[in-house]
Amino acid sequence: MLSAQTNFYNRFSFLYPLVDVFLKPQKKKFFNIINKLPEGKLLEIGIGNGAHIKLYQRHQITGIELSTSMLNIAKKNAPSTISLFEMNGENLTFESDSFDYVVLSHVIAVADKPEKLLLECERVLKHSGKMLILNHFTPNNHIKYIDQFFNLFSGIFHLKSIFYIENFKAINHFKLEKEIALKPFSYFKILIFSKH
Numbered sequence: 661m662l663s664a665q666t667n668f669y670n671r672f673s674f675l676y677p678l679v680d681v682f683l684k685p686q687k688k689k690f691f692n693i694i695n696k697l698p699e700g701k702l703l704e705i706g707i708g709n710g711a712h713i714k715l716y717q718r719h720q721i722t723g724i725e726l727s728t729s730m731l732n733i734a735k736k737n738a739p740s741t742i743s744l745f746e747m748n749g750e751n752l753t754f755e756s757d758s759f760d761y762v763v764l765s766h767v768i769a770v771a772d773k774p775e776k777l778l779l780e781c782e783r784v785l786k787h788s789g790k791m792l793i794l795n796h797f798t799p800n801n802h803i804k805y806i807d808q809f810f811n812l813f814s815g816i817f818h819l820k821s822i823f824y825i826e827n828f829k830a831i832n833h834f835k836l837e838k839e840i841a842l843k844p845f846s847y848f849k850i851l852i853f854s855k856h
């Protein structure tokens with residue numbers, strides 16, 4: 661049976677381009693960083709409708725996605741060099757130690773089981789591979805009250821608006837290498853972790 665979250669993305673995949681307009685500037689920065697990394701095997705989990713696929717300029721890319729509707733749109737956006745699969749990031753079918761990079765763009769705060777997702781990222785990453793996360797992170801300033809208010813109904817969007825990555829035990833299996841706060845308000849960040 662499909663999870664409520666997958667049903668949500670299956671139903672509203674046609675509206676996602678509107679959300680993506682808002683995410684475009686931060687994704688540009690994120691992919692600039694990814695494109696400067698040494699050539700490698702990269703897995704993007706929750707690649708969505710693949711609106712940003714065109715921003716990848718290097719690497720051997722594999723994308724996975726839970727929602728069939730989002731994946732079907734991604735397939736239309738993707739060149740044949742990118743491999744796309746319907747798969748759950750919390751239960752990957754890839755061999756251990758098989759990727760140099762794992763990319764999570766606005767996925768970890770919507771995943772049903774983020775701990776499991778992080779453990780799977782760790783498993784499929786090669787030794788000293790990197791996990792790159794773009795997401796919102798609840799800050800320790802007045803903006804946390806907006807997150808707290810929005811949290812009253814963010815469940816409708818299958819999203820955790822109050823989001824502290826340090827609350828996940830599995831994040832301790834990684835070493836934080838770099839944190840880049842994005843404007844405005846540093847609410848969105850790029851975090852680069854390496855596998856211990």
Ligand SMILES: C[S@@+](CC[C@H](N)C(=O)[O-])C[C@H]1O[C@@H](n2cnc3c(N)ncnc32)[C@H](O)[C@@H]1O
Binds near residue numbers: 709727750767771772
């Ligand atoms: C907010 S969208 C982000 C899409 C894209 N990464 C982006 O940055 O535009 C979250 C996506 O993650 C997918 N997703 C959520 N949990 C997932 C999981 N456990 N495995 C694979 N995909 C997942 C959803 O179906 C949805 O397409």
